[in-house]
Amino acid sequence: MTLCFIPLARAFGKLFSQLDPLTAYTYDIIGSLAGIAAFSAMSYFSLPPLAWFAILSALLLLLSAKRTVVFAAVVLAATLIEVGQLQVGAYWSPYYKIVISPAVPDGYIVDVNGVGHQAMTSWQYKEPFYKEVYRIFGNGSFHHALILGAGTGSDTAIALANGVDSITAVEIDPTIQQLGAQYHPNHPYSNPRVHVVINDGRSFLQNTTDHYDLIIFALPDSLTLTSSNTSLRLESFLLTQDAIAAARAHLSSNGVVVLYNYYRQDWLVQKLADMVGNAFNQPPLVTTYGGWGRAAAIMAGPRLATLPRNEFGIYSEHPAPSHSNTLRILGQGYYPLTSMTPATDDWPFLYLQDRSFPTIYILGLAMVALYALVGTVTFAPRKTLRRFDWHMFFLGMAFMLLEVKSLTTFSLLFGSTWLVNSLVFFAILSSVLLAILFNRYFKFQRISVFYLLLFGVLLLNILVPPGALLLSNPILRYILASVLAFAPVFLANIIFTNSFRDSETADIAFASNLLGIMVGGGLEYFSMLIGYRLLLIPVIVFYAAALLLRLRSSRTPGRADKQAAAELVPASQTDS
Known part of the structure; x- marks a missing residue:
C-alpha cells in the first residue's frame, strides 16, 4: 500500500519545486476539496469499491507519462478485475463491507468487514437479554420506546411483540437498516408503529425533544478498534456516562434505560454498571x-x-454452566458501585479498563515509525536531509493534533457520521484555502501576533469542558463550536501558509511538514492517557517551538534583510 504512493509523491515534490509555493499549495488544497466532495458523493450513494477504483484509475491514467501509459492501463485493468471479483455478493455502506448468509432456523447472519455483526432471525430465537426488561415489567408495560443502534430490526421486532405502542428506531448505517427492512423475517420496519431515523444515536439524543418510557442502547458496537480518522469508534460518544445522563433527561417520570450486549470481561460489566449508576444516582439492576x-x-x-x-x-452470581450452547442467567440484582474510571465525553474509551496506552498501539506506532524512518533515510538524498525544516515539522505535529481535536469536538456535537467527518475536513481545507488568500494579498509584518492569538484561543478551548458546548439550540451550538474549534484552525493555517510562502525550498518544507503530521497522528493516541481536551497542551508546546525556530531564523544574516525588504511592499505586488 505504501509503495503505491511513492511515484505520486515524487511527482508531487517536483511540482512543488517548480511553482511558487502558495500557488502549488492552492492547487493541492483545491484538489483535496474535490476529493472530499467525491468521497461524500460516493458515500451518499453507497457505491462499491469498483466505482472508487475506476475513478482512481482514470485519474492515474491522466497523470501517466506517454511512455508508461500502456503499462499503467494494463496494471489498472487487472486491478479493476480483481476488485470486481472481491465485491461479488457484498453490500457496501459508508462504513462497512456487508455480507449476509442464511441462518438457522430462519433469517440471515450479517457479517461486516469479515466479522460476525448481528443475526436477522425471528424474535422468538433471540438471546434472553433482549427480552429481560419485558420479562421483569410485563408485556404491554411500555408505550413509547427509543432504540439506539436498531440495526436490522431485531430489538424493534421484540418491542413490537411485547406490545410497545410507538417505537423510534435510530440506526447510523443506512444500508444495514435497509437490509433489515428487506430481509428480516418479522419485517419490523414495515410496521406503522415504527419510526426509523438514520442518524448517530448521541446526536439524536441531543436534538430530540421527545420523552420515552423505555430507552434501549441496543448492542451498539462498531466491531472496530478505531475509526479511520481518530482513536474514536463509531459508538464512542454513545457509550459514555454523559450520554447515559442525556438519555436520562429524555426519560418519562416512569421510564427505564436498558443497555445489553455481549461483554467478554467482567470489568466491562462493572464499568458500565458504574456509569449507569452514577448517571442515575442509584445502583442499577444487572x-x-x-x-x-x-x-x-x-x-x-x-x-x-x-x-x-x-x-x-x-x-449475586451462581456458578457458570459448563458445556452449554445457550445463554443462561448467572446472576441478578442491584450492582454495587465502585470507583472505576468511567468513559466520558473527554475520555470516551469504554473498552479501556483505565487510562493507559495499550501495547498493541505502541507496537503499531513503532512499526509505522520504523517504516517511515527507513523510507526517509533510504530514498531522501543526504543534502535534502541536511536541509530538513524543523520549523515546518513542528507546525505539522501541532496542526495534526489540532485537527483531531476539532474532529472529535464536532463528532460529539453533531454525531460520528461520515457526513459530519466530510463536512469537518471540508471546512478545515476551506480554512486553509482562505488562509492562503490572506497571505497572498496581505503581508503580516509581525506573524508572532497570530501565534499569541492562537495560544489564547487554545487556552480557552482547554478551559471550556466538552459538556459546555452541548447547547439545546443546534444553531447556537454550531456557532459556538465553530468559533472554538475553527478559530484556532484558521489561525494555525495563517501561520503555516505564511511560513510556507517564505520558504526557499518548498518541496523540503512540505515534506518536513508531512513528517510532522505523521508524528502528530501517532501522538494523538496519547488521548487514551490524558483525554482529548488536554491534547491541546502539546499543541501549544509545538507551536511555541515553531515560533522560537521562526524567530531564530529571522535573525539569520541575509534572511532577515530579505524579509524586511519584502515587507515594504504589498504581497500582491511581490507576487506579480
Missing part, C-alpha cells in the same frame, strides 16, 4: 448471562422503584 458467551443487561431509571422491594437483592 442480569448477567453465561454458558454460550458472556452477556449482561443493565437497567436503571424511575421505574425500578415500582418493583416489589424484596424481588431483587444485592447482585
